[in-house]
Amino acid sequence: MSQATLEPAARAVVPARAGFVLTALGVASTAAVLAGWAPLRFSIVTVFLFAGPHNWLEFRYFLTRLPARWGRLRSFFMLGFAGTIGITAAFAALLHLTEIGVLNDERFQQSYAALGTVLVLWIATLVHLRSRQNPRRDWGWVWPVALLVIALAWLNPSLWWLGLVYLHPLMAFWLLDRELKRSRPEWRPAFHACLATLPIFLGALWWRLAGAPSLAVHSELDQRIADHAGATVLQGVSSHLLVATHTFLEMLHYGVWVVAIPLIGLRAAPWRLTAVPLARRGAAWHRGVVTFLVASLAVVLILWACFCVDYTTTRTVYFTVALVHVFAEVPFLLRAL
Amino acid sequence: MTAHAVKLVVVVDDSAKTTRLEVPQGLVLTQAAPIRRGDAGPRMPIIVVGVALTASFVSAGLWLSRRGRNMTSLVIALALFALGSGTLVADIARPGPPKPAVELTLPAGVQLPANIRLQVTDKGDAVRLIVPSTSVITPGKPEPKRGE
Numbered sequence: 001m002s003q004a005t006l007e008p009a010a011r012a013v014v015p016a017r018a019g020f021v022l023t024a025l026g027v028a029s030t031a032a033v034l035a036g037w038a039p040l041r042f043s044i045v046t047v048f049l050f051a052g053p054h055n056w057l058e059f060r061y062f063l064t065r066l067p068a069r070w071g072r073l074r075s076f077f078m079l080g081f082a083g084t085i086g087i088t089a090a091f092a093a094l095l096h097l098t099e100i101g102v103l104n105d106e107r108f109q110q111s112y113a114a115l116g117t118v119l120v121l122w123i124a125t126l127v128h129l130r131s132r133q134n135p136r137r138d139w140g141w142v143w144p145v146a147l148l149v150i151a152l153a154w155l156n157p158s159l160w161w162l163g164l165v166y167l168h169p170l171m172a173f174w175l176l177d178r179e180l181k182r183s184r185p186e187w188r189p190a191f192h193a194c195l196a197t198l199p200i201f202l203g204a205l206w207w208r209l210a211g212a213p214s215l216a217v218h219s220e221l222d223q224r225i226a227d228h229a230g231a232t233v234l235q236g237v238s239s240h241l242l243v244a245t246h247t248f249l250e251m252l253h254y255g256v257w258v259v260a261i262p263l264i265g266l267r268a269a270p271w272r273l274t275a276v277p278l279a280r281r282g283a284a285w286h287r288g289v290v291t292f293l294v295a296s297l298a299v300v301l302i303l304w305a306c307f308c309v310d311y312t313t314t315r316t317v318y319f320t321v322a323l324v325h326v327f328a329e330v331p332f333l334l335r336a337l
Numbered sequence: 338m339t340a341h342a343v344k345l346v347v348v349v350d351d352s353a354k355t356t357r358l359e360v361p362q363g364l365v366l367t368q369a370a371p372i373r374r375g376d377a378g379p380r381m382p383i384i385v386v387g388v389a390l391t392a393s394f395v396s397a398g399l400w401l402s403r404r405g406r407n408m409t410s411l412v413i414a415l416a417l418f419a420l421g422s423g424t425l426v427a428d429i430a431r432p433g434p435p436k437p438a439v440e441l442t443l444p445a446g447v448q449l450p451a452n453i454r455l456q457v458t459d460k461g462d463a464v465r466l467i468v469p470s471t472s473v474i475t476p477g478k479p480e481p482k483r484g485e
Contacts, residue, residue, distance in 0.1 A: 113382060138404070142395035151389035154382045 017190045023259070024194040031251035032201045036208055039243040040215060043225050046247065048307050050254035051318055052300035055325050058257050059296060060270050062332050063289065068277035076129045080331030085124040090115055095320055098318040109157045116160055117154035120146050123330055130334040162230040166246065168326050169253035171333065176256050178336035183264050198252075205248060209241040221312040226265070228319065344463035347447060353469045356453040361461040379391040 034042045070077050094111050097103050103111060124146035131139035153160045173195060180188045214231070217223050228230075229246040231239035263268060271293075273279040279289040306314040395419075401414065447468050 032452045110381065115386070118383075139402040140403065141397070144393045144400060147389045147393035147396060151393065154385045154389065 016186050019262075020187055021194055024191075024255075025197065027255045027259075028194075028197065028201055028252060031248050031255075032205055035244040035248035035300075036205055036250065039240060039247050040222055040225055043243060043247040043250070044221070044311065046251050046254060047315060047318075048304070048311070050251075050258055051322070052303040054254050054257040055322060056293075056296055056300050057262055057270065058325050058329075060293065061257075061261055062328060063276045063278060063293075065332055065335065066278060068281040068285075073133065076126065076133070076335075077331065079122070080126060080130065080328075083119075083126070084324055084331075086328040087115065087119055087122065087327055088321070091323055092320050111160060112157035113154045116157060117150050119327075120149050120153065126331055126334055130337070138207055145150045145153070158233045162233050164326075165228065165230070166249065168247035171329050172253045172256035172261075175329065175336060176260055178333070179261060179264050182336075187264075201248070202245065205244055206241060209238060209244055212238045212240040214239040215243060219312075221315070224312060224316060345466065346463050347466045347468065349473055350467050351468050351470050353467045355470070356450055356472060357456055357467040358453055359456050359458050359461070359465040359467060361463070362457050362459055363462065446474050448474055 031042075047212060066077075067073060093109075094103075094115060097111075098108050124142050127139055127142040131137045131142070177188065177191065180191055215222065215226060217226060226239045226243055228237065229242040230237075231242055234242060273286065276289055279286045303314065303318065397417075447466075449468075449472065453466075
């Protein structure tokens with residue numbers, strides 16, 4: 001009897017899982033080909049199309065995961081939000097001071113290392129706080145690892161921050177894995193198989209582009225894209241390879257936030273707030289959440305308009321302000337562990 | 338920037354792979370940027386790296402000791418030791434005992450390459466030109482050809 005009832009469900013899972021795998025591999029293959037073939041244009045198009053929407057969907061997802069009442073989690077979330085805003089503001093200030101020439105190269109490097117130290121200590125403190133929440137975990141290793149990472153940040157600050165640029169897209173995979181564990185555990189092996197192909201895609205890109213000449217820079221925008229991918233930090237590496245790799249990873253990151261997480265993690269259409277705990281807390285909170293989502297949707301539209309008017313400046317400002325979503329992922333990922 | 342007389346010494350050193358001109362720091366300080374007191378300068382990152390690494394190993398040891406002995410701790414400790422010692426000795430060459438450096442009297446018969454290395458040293462009061470023994474032209478021996 002139970003066998004008979006399980007069979008149709010099992011049959012339904014297989015096509016859905018196969019669809020997930022085919023979509024994931026299709027997106028990865030297309031992204032790898034386009035990123036390798038025309039990295040600058042692909043980067044421009046993907047950032048224009050997905051930068052705003054993926055941030056909106058990410059904040060929408062965070063709303064789903066934010067408890068209505070923080071209770072004993074208050075210090076964890078307060079520190080999380082304070083660090084997110086504070087470190088982003090400090091980073092923006094540092095960039096501004098560098099742009100106007102207040103910081104010389106030595107001071108610039110030291111300031112970046114100091115900011116990296118603050119970032120690591122913030123994450124380590126959040127990990128420590130999380131380890132003391134139920135279920136309790138022995139995460140005492142976090143302090144030795146954090147101090148080791150701080151040492152690396154001071155050894156080569158520019159390279160360290162560049163490492164974060166490349167690691168950030170991978171955080172989306174981790175969050176998706178936690179979401180699959182919660183919502184679609186039967187899909188996890190397939191997802192892990194897809195993840196195992198990532199080194200193959202990267203290896204193919206590096207094999208094809210390792211000897212490629214660096215990208216011809218025709219404009220300030222080209223230069224900024226190459227710099228963002230680390231062309232000035234890794235001068236011995238082809239900028240074609242760097243931009244292609246970064247754009248490929250960014251596209252996968254966008255794919256996770258724009259397609260996979262909304263399908264799996266939101267439990268309802270993004271505009272339906274039944275699964276948002278804060279919106280169920282009361283009428284005022286409901287109005288607040290609606291206002292926040294509508295306002296942030298307006299920001300996405302404004303971002304598109306600004307991209308159309310001045311793509312280069314908007315992209316620079318966006319990648320500075322968008323650090324908010326990079327850092328905001330930390331407390332929510334820790335809560336999901 | 339004033340010119341002043343300094344002693345020049347030519348030294349044959351078999352351990353030297355390239356010709357090198359050593360200039361004591363004291364001789365060039367007048368041309369360098371003024372030292373700002375209270376400015377940690379480029380030393381600070383190294384100090385922070387050292388302190389952070391030390392604190393990392395100490396805290397790792399405390400954490401491992403608190404967890405008690407088990408196979409994982411032992412493997413981690415051994416792996417760190419192997420990684421650290423491997424990194425430390427990876428680039429250290431194992432040469433035999435070096436021959437003592439020989440000071441040549443001027444004018445020294447040496448063949449200099451087009452480019453030499455310039456090194457500012459902490460000690461000394463003379464400018465030293467360090468040359469490998471292959472650069473010394475001995476009487477009766479043909480001069481080494483350029484590019485050899």
